[in-house]
Amino acid sequence: MARKKQYNETEVIEKAMRLFWRNGYESTSVRMLEKEMGINQFSIYASFKNKEGVFLESIKFYNTQLKSIIDTLEKSNNGVLGIKEYFLDFLEFSREGAIFKGCLVTNTVNEIKEDSNPVIMAALKRFSLNIRELFVRNLKQDDERDVKEIEAQADYLMNALLGLSISSKVFNEETLKGIIEMTFLHL
């Protein structure tokens, strides 16, 4: 016996996520979210509790968006080649027209401080660790090497992927492709 919500929560979160991705967490104000999501502040707080809540939902949505290329990685039996494909897919995923926005997770890890945003930081670390595990899984497909060596390779690849998130804001596409080539050259 009450009024219906005039907005779809998933739809407004997608808009919020895009704003956070472009803008970063701290420098995205609730007023900006209000405009972008197209709903009043009251509705934001009613649906998501607070700004942190909006961001946590945004990461979840980001995850579902990434799902398609993660699925490709999970289903791939190409070992390290599957990971290389993931790098290229991610680059395309993070493109917005001519510019690259980097990775929402990486951007935010670099921006926020653990002390002031422990909940968000924990969510971001979980996200990263999850991707590293996928790398380990894929690397194990190639041969039965020492687990230590495989984990070291996964760390090396994570480092390259994190770097790519920053590099994509500085270098042009051709250079980025070259970096990916060289990253996988000896694996």
Next chain:
Amino acid sequence: MARKKQYNETEVIEKAMRLFWRNGYESTSVRMLEKEMGINQFSIYASFKNKEGVFLESIKFYNTQLKSIIDTLEKSNNGVLGIKEYFLDFLEFSREGAIFKGCLVTNTVNEIKEDSNPVIMAALKRFSLNIRELFVRNLKQDDERDVKEIEAQADYLMNALLGLSISSKVFNEETLKGIIEMTFLHL
């Protein structure tokens, strides 16, 4: 016929730089700078014009601090080994006790937006390009390969270095050392 400044500008910039490094650009307020630098806001604006001015001076100071390990790189005739040494030196340079603060320049590149801080962004890009050039110079020492290939290697190394700045906030020291080893393994 006037009063003397009660503070040394270089000394207070060092303190400002450390704060920016720990905290980031946007989330370091002028009130915080006031406390850390130990001088009044009026004095900050009198000496450095505005917050942006304080930061630009901070990068300059950061540069002089980096100078000693950059010098080692410039004077080195070890080619790619000199660059590897630079990676390790940098890690030590960016350490504060048990935690790694990453690179002031990389941190800020990732934080600010080109549209709202074009002056700062330009200074940061100049800084990065400068280091890339040093990599190119060192790589040329090893042999007379194709310039294109050397530049591609320099980009690859820059990507790894940028990644290391983020990785150092997530991984432990041992893992970081392993990443560096693997980055240079095939060069």
Next chain:
DNA sequence: ACAATAACTAAGCAGTTGCTTAGATTTAAC
């Protein structure tokens, strides 16, 4: 039609942001 309930709008909260201004204080040449 009516009452109950949830969603809406918009104004307002205290605290913070970068920056400025008014006025007191210190220095140094004459």
Next chain:
DNA sequence: GTTAAATCTAAGCAACTGCTTAGTTATTGT
């Protein structure tokens, strides 16, 4: 000792931050 200039302190500016609250509007079962 007087005067002029630079430096100091501290209060204050408008705009913004995340978040809340008071009051209006729409939707529902009865």
